[in-house]
Each structure stands twice: as structure tokens, then as C-alpha cells.
Amino acid sequence: MGSPNLQDRWWSSETVAVVTGANKGLGFEIVRRLAVEGLTVILTARDERRGLESTRELHGQGFRNVVFRTLDTSSGESVEDFADWLRYAYGGLDILVNNAAIFHNDNKYESAVETVRINYQGTINVIEKLLPMFRVSSAGARIVTLTSWAGRLFSINDESLRQQLVDENEFDQDFLDSVVQRYVQACRTGDGGPNGYANNAYRFSKVMINSYLRLLAERLANRPDGHKIYVHNAHPGFVHTDMHKKLKQCMDNETYIREVARGRFGSEELIDVEEGADTPIWLCLVPDIPSGLLWSKRQVMSYL
Numbered sequence: 001m002g003s004p005n006l007q008d009r010w011w012s013s014e015t016v017a018v019v020t021g022a023n024k025g026l027g028f029e030i031v032r033r034l035a036v037e038g039l040t041v042i043l044t045a046r047d048e049r050r051g052l053e054s055t056r057e058l059h060g061q062g063f064r065n066v067v068f069r070t071l072d073t074s075s076g077e078s079v080e081d082f083a084d085w086l087r088y089a090y091g092g093l094d095i096l097v098n099n100a101a102i103f104h105n106d107n108k109y110e111s112a113v114e115t116v117r118i119n120y121q122g123t124i125n126v127i128e129k130l131l132p133m134f135r136v137s138s139a140g141a142r143i144v145t146l147t148s149w150a151g152r153l154f155s156i157n158d159e160s161l162r163q164q165l166v167d168e169n170e171f172d173q174d175f176l177d178s179v180v181q182r183y184v185q186a187c188r189t190g191d192g193g194p195n196g197y198a199n200n201a202y203r204f205s206k207v208m209i210n211s212y213l214r215l216l217a218e219r220l221a222n223r224p225d226g227h228k229i230y231v232h233n234a235h236p237g238f239v240h241t242d243m244h245k246k247l248k249q250c251m252d253n254e255t256y257i258r259e260v261a262r263g264r265f266g267s268e269e270l271i272d273v274e275e276g277a278d279t280p281i282w283l284c285l286v287p288d289i290p291s292g293l294l295w296s297k298r299q300v301m302s303y304l
Contacts, residue, residue: 008287010139011039013065016093017284018042018086020073020126021100023054026146026236026280029273030097033281035063040090044071044082046100073100073122083129092133095284098123098145104201107194111201112187116180119205124212131229140228144283145213147233147294151206153304158196165207166304168214176211210294210303217292232283235296236276 017034021027023045034041035058043058045051048070055068069085072078086093102118104111127143134141156162161179164171179197183204186194198204210233217231279295294301 008285010137010287011037011094011285013038013040015039015095016042016086016090016135017095017097018044018093018130019097019099020044020071021046022097023047023050026273026276027097027099028054029277030099030280030284031066032058032061032063033277034095034284035066037281037285039065039095041066042086042093043068044100046070046072046074046078071126073126074118076125079122079125079129083133086130087133092135093130093141094135094137095142095144096127096130096134097280097284098126098143101146101205102202106200107187107198107204108201109184109188112184112194112204115201115205116184116208119202120180120208120212123209127216134229136226138226139287140230142230142232142284143213143216144232144234144280145209146280147210147213147235148202148206149235149296149301150203151210151235152294152302153207155198155203155207157198161197165211168211168218171211171215173212173215176208176215180208214292214303221291230289230291232289232291233294234280234283235294235301236280237271237296 017039019027019031019034019041022031022043028043031041031043031054041063043051043055043066045054045068051068051070055066058066069082070078071082100118100122102115104115123145153162153165156165164175183194183197186197187201198207213231213233220229220231223229279298282298283289283295294303
């Protein structure tokens with residue numbers, strides 16, 4: 001799939017895009033595709049060596065418009081340092097792509113703590129820290145978050161909680177934070193049954209971050225022209241990445257084949273990163289589409 005039409009081209013080499021967790025896989029491909037479009041792209045990763053290697057690879061392909069900066073989204077200090085550097089180096093940003101995430105296919109306490117820290121709290125910390133730094137633009141700034149089919153509300157096993165999360169007018173971030181705390185506590189003690197929240201930490205974290213992003217879209221909805229910030233959420237598909245490899249290792253081959261065929265991972269086929277990056281890139285660049293929605297294959301997907 002191609003880029004938005006050239007007549008819709010609102011960006012330039014002065015447009016700054018930040019991509020988290022971008023030294024490999026889908027994040028790396030998103031950086032590459034944004035670089036192809038001529039933007040200034042900040043490739044971030046928590047591992048400096050790997051981030052620099054990935055940046056050098058892109059430079060070798062002619063993409064000198066890619067810049068590396070260390071960012072550990074789970075560390076408040078790292079997020080603070082990154083924001084200070086970005087403000088000094090570029091004065092702000094126009095596009096934020098939240099790709100950094102981790103996968104655990106269980107509800108063990110250690111898995112819950114790490115998954116919540118990166119997928120939920122880390123994503124929120126980055127967004128909230130960078131929010132005042134989005135630059136004025138007639139096209140509006142964009143926050144694009146890589147989420148998952150598994151982050152839809154059907155993943156919540158507790159019917160009462162699921163119903164509470166249906167309408168974003170019926171909950172706030174304090175409520176989400178309290179649910180996250182109760183889930184982690186349930187994983188630690190076993191009391192309250194962590195599986196009553198979701199079948200694994202990854203699914204739970206994605207439902208929670210999707211819920212936060214819906215609130216964020218509402219919060220930013222009435223900003224005046226020139227100051228708009230669009231919130232777009234993308235399910236890239238069942239993409240061949242390290243996360244997919246880890247998922248496959250969690251089950252025997254027969255179960256894996258059966259679950260893929262049933263569409264249990266949001267798709268009946270495994271796709272490459274080039275195809276997986278299409279919808280996120282489209283959301284980064286296409287003008288004038290509604291905020292706060294979940295997208296897959298450039299089509300709206302239900303949060304339910």
C-alpha cells in the first residue's frame with residue numbers, strides 16, 4: 001500500500017516524528033517509512049548500542065534524516081531527559097508513535113509488573129510529558145499508538161468491569177489506575193483471581209492503554225484549529241516480529257496453527273512488517289480523519 005496522495009502532503013523535512021521502541025521490527029519499519037516521506041525521524045530505543053546500529057543501517061540506505069536518541073519509556077528519568085533533549089534540539093514534535101511494548105502470555109506477578117510498567121504506565125508517561133511540546137500546525141499533531149486486537153474489551157473476563165469500560169464518559173484515569181493496581185495486587189496474592197481481569201498481562205495492559213487513549217482523545221477534542229492533536233490507535237495485524245516469535249513459543253505447534261486459523265490473534269494469516277506498518281504510517285500522515293478510533297487495514301475497528 002502506498003503513501004497518502006501527494007496533494008495531501010502537509011509535512012516537510014522540518015516535521016519531527018518520534019518513534020519509541022524502534023530499533024527493530026515494526027518500529028524500525030515505521031521509522032524507515034517516515035524517513036522515505038522526508039520527515040525528520042527520531043528513532044528511540046532503550047538499548048543505546050542496538051539503537052545506534054539500527055540508525056547506522058538506515059543512514060547506509062541514504063536516510064540521513066533519521067536521528068537516534070536513547071529512551072527507556074518505563075523510566076521517568078529517561079523520559080524526562082529525552083523531553084529536555086527534544087525541546088533543546090528541535091523545539092518540539094509533530095508526530096509521536098508509541099510502539100514500545102512487551103509481551104507476557106501469563107498473569108504471574110513479575111510479568112504483570114513489567115507489562116503494566118511498559119505498556120500502560122510507560123506509554124502514558126511519554127505522552128503526558130511530550131503533550132505540551134506538540135507544535136502548532138494547520139494539519140494538527142498526531143499521537144499514533146500501536147495497540148492490538150487483543151486490547152478490545154472482549155479480553156476483559158469480568159463482565160462488570162467490561163461494562164464500566166464501554167463508555168468513556170463513565171470512567172476516568174484515576175479509575176483506570178485503580179483497576180491496574182488491583183490487577184497487579186491480584187497477580188501478587190492470587191486473591192480476586194487475576195484471570196478474572198484478562199487471560200494474560202499483555203491483553204490486560206492493552207485494554208487499559210486503549211481505555212486511556214479514548215479518554216485522551218476526548219480531552220483533546222475541542223482544541224482550536226492549529227492546535228489540534230489527533231489520537232489514533234492502530235492494530236497492525238498479526239505481524240512477523242520478535243513478539244510473534246515469543247507468542248509462538250508459548251504453545252505447541254498444533255495449537256498455534258489452530259489458533260491462527262481461527263483468527264484468535266486478530267488475523268488468519270501472518271504478515272510482514274512492511275504490511276503491518278501501513279496503517280500506522282497512514283494514520284501519521286493522512287489529514288482530517290476522526291480522532292480516538294481504533295484502526296486496522298485503514299478501516300475502523302470496534303473497541304468492543
